[in-house]
Amino acid sequence: MLARIFRPSKTAMQSGRGKTTGWVLEFEPSDARRSDPLMGWTQTADTESSQVRLSFETREDAVRYADAHGLAFQLIDPKPAKRIIKAYADNFAFGRKVPWTH
Structure with missing residues (x-):
């Protein structure tokens, strides 16, 4: 079973970077999820991929744990965050491409 080791990204509800500094080991699902016809939920018989999520400092x-337990893993390095530096004064700059109006 293949495991993924990655650094989680921040959720859309976060403005800060809380809970994004650690690393996570998750197992990839072994089979596809099926929808339950009666309730409409998705179900799977594989509990490792849907319920097991290990966190590391x-x-x-995380790599040492995977090696010690004989797990094949894929290491996913985080992408650097794209930062756009802006100042409030740029809204009123003389050389602005689109004029500022109400």
């Missing part, structure tokens, strides 16, 4: 700890 560093990437090396």
Whole structure:
């Protein structure tokens, strides 16, 4: 079974970077999810992929755990955040491409 080691990204409801500093080890699902015809929920018989999520302080700890337990893993490095630096004064700059109006 293949495991993924990655650093979680922030959710859409977060403005800060809380709970994004650690590393997570998750198992990939072994089979596709099926919808339950009566209730409409999705179900799977594989509990490892849907319920097991291990957290680690560093990437090396997660890799060491996977090696110690003989797990095949895929290491996903985080992408650097794209930062757009803006100042409030830029809204009123003389060289602005689109004039500021109400």
